[in-house]
Amino acid sequence: MDIKSKIEQANQQTMDTILGGRPVLIDVAPALEVVPGMEPNLILHSAPANDWEDMCGPHKNGIIGAALWEGLADSPEQADQKIRSGEIQVAPCHHHDSVGAGAGITSASTSMLVVENSVHKNRAFCCISEGGGLRLLKWGVYDEYIGKHLTWQTNVLGPVLQEAVRASGGIDIKNIIAKAVQMGDECHNRTIASTSLFLRELYGPLVDSKADPASLLASVKFLVEADQFFLHGIMAAAKAILTPAKGIEYSTIVTAMARNGVEFGIQVSSLGDQWFTAPANDVEGLFFRSEWGYEDAAPDLGDSCITETIGLGGFIQPAAPTVQQYVQGSLKQAIANTLEMTQICAAINNDVQIPAMDFAGAPVGIDIRKVVQTGIAPLIDTAITHKQGGLIGAGQVRAPMGCFEKALKAFSSLYLQR
Amino acid sequence: MNNTTNELFAGEIKVINIGLELFTDTLTQQQVKVTHVQWEPPAQGDPELMSLLDDLL
Numbered sequence: 001m002d003i004k005s006k007i008e009q010a011n012q013q014t015m016d017t018i019l020g021g022r023p024v025l026i027d028v029a030p031a032l033e034v035v036p037g038m039e040p041n042l043i044l045h046s047a048p049a050n051d052w053e054d055m056c057g058p059h060k061n062g063i064i065g066a067a068l069w070e071g072l073a074d075s076p077e078q079a080d081q082k083i084r085s086g087e088i089q090v091a092p093c094h095h096h097d098s099v100g101a102g103a104g105i106t107s108a109s110t111s112m113l114v115v116e117n118s119v120h121k122n123r124a125f126c127c128i129s130e131g132g133g134l135r136l137l138k139w140g141v142y143d144e145y146i147g148k149h150l151t152w153q154t155n156v157l158g159p160v161l162q163e164a165v166r167a168s169g170g171i172d173i174k175n176i177i178a179k180a181v182q183m184g185d186e187c188h189n190r191t192i193a194s195t196s197l198f199l200r201e202l203y204g205p206l207v208d209s210k211a212d213p214a215s216l217l218a219s220v221k222f223l224v225e226a227d228q229f230f231l232h233g234i235m236a237a238a239k240a241i242l243t244p245a246k247g248i249e250y251s252t253i254v255t256a257m258a259r260n261g262v263e264f265g266i267q268v269s270s271l272g273d274q275w276f277t278a279p280a281n282d283v284e285g286l287f288f289r290s291e292w293g294y295e296d297a298a299p300d301l302g303d304s305c306i307t308e309t310i311g312l313g314g315f316i317q318p319a320a321p322t323v324q325q326y327v328q329g330s331l332k333q334a335i336a337n338t339l340e341m342t343q344i345c346a347a348i349n350n351d352v353q354i355p356a357m358d359f360a361g362a363p364v365g366i367d368i369r370k371v372v373q374t375g376i377a378p379l380i381d382t383a384i385t386h387k388q389g390g391l392i393g394a395g396q397v398r399a400p401m402g403c404f405e406k407a408l409k410a411f412s413s414l415y416l417q418r
Numbered sequence: 419m420n421n422t423t424n425e426l427f428a429g430e431i432k433v434i435n436i437g438l439e440l441f442t443d444t445l446t447q448q449q450v451k452v453t454h455v456q457w458e459p460p461a462q463g464d465p466e467l468m469s470l471l472d473d474l475l
């Protein structure tokens with residue numbers, strides 16, 4: 001069999017694995033209890049890995065914030081010193097079967113959504129959302145108020161969710177995504193419908209909850225007000241779907257994309273855990289206050305583009321026309337963007353149908369060969385983070401071509417000489 | 419030498435432009451009907467990548 005046939009066969013296997021995945025939310029628990037390799041002195045951030053000195057502002061501020069919240073340091077200066085000495089460890093979420101939105105800050109006490117791919121029995125994790133707001137740890141901001149809210153999430157919301165999710169017998173996230181896309185979500189910058197569908201699954205178990213009434217009411221109030229709560233569930237689901245698709249010989253399909261505010265990285269199925277990186281692009285979009293502009297923004301940041309890696313978000317923009325307001329776009333342009341993404345993907349996902357395109361299936365499975373050949377970079381819907389932390393806008397961004405070119409060269413070095 | 423206007427320019431001009439959008443934009447500004455076809459050389463013209471793609475795709 002020639003190499004082109006081997007690649008096609010491998011990519012078919014990869015897409016069967018991705019499209020056949022069945023992510024189910026099965027638990028909520030502290031990271032130390034469930035995340036593989038989690039340690040009391042370990043703080044996770046959005047990938048890829050980079051040196052402390054080179055990290056962006058939201059990462060540095062968020063990691064120091066988590067160190068203070070966990071009681072690993074008494075001051076920002078002490079946290080900085082302990083990180084430099086290795087007493088406090090840092091690592092990407094992706095290296096621990098996890099994903100994190102924005103700065104992706106996750107520490108031992110963080111309440112995690114536990115998602116199991118019921119086909120392959122692997123699990124993936126993402127922290128529970130802190131809710132709405134411009135100043136959150138996930139945006140690289142920390143203060144006393146944020147610390148108190150995180151503690152409330154760990155001590156109150158986490159246990160309430162844990163009891164309800166366990167009582168539900170598992171919540172099928174693939175089903176929620178399919179319905180939410182019919183209800184105006186693209187499942188990255190807009191997850192209001194997904195969140196509502198998630199809550200619908202949860203209300204029954206919450207009614208039967210044995211939690212004290214005050215804790216239960218406070219938890220329900222928080223969940224109802226957190227429009228984008230379930231983005232993190234979708235992210236964990238995407239990671240759970242993609243993990244079994246890693247390590248397939250000859251496959252040229254992307255299995256992870258992530259950004260650390262400095263570099264953008266991708267992983268490719270046949271190339272395992274290696275990251276191929278290039279400088280992260282600036283996000284174009286709408287700033288939430290007139291005082292903010294492009295000069296204030298950090299480059300592209302966060303693991304949330306795991307959603308685009310399974311063909312959601314920027315790949316299905318016409319599903320959420322309202323999101324076009326961030327980029328002064330139009331439904332026509334959104335449809336053109338999805339047709340463009342189709343050119344770089346290996347398959348169509350008929351479980352994710354776009355109403356505004358006569359229920360066409362979503363493009364899924366980014367093929368590095370097609371990206372390099374066409375010069376079309378994946379399009380990502382995303383937030384805009386201030387370079388010193390804080391959410392300041394939302395919009396869209398392209399993955400840099402450099403990562404795909406590097407990956408293609410690495411693939412060729414590995415397989416063309418055999 | 420024939421100094422008469424080419425027949426092509428005597429009537430309404432309809433243009434299909436392939437590649438550089440600048441030509442489309444310029445003609446559109448002059449109220450000329452243009453259909454733009456997005457196109458660029460494979461691998462943005464990089465000979466090494468084009469050679470690899472020949473083998474892999």
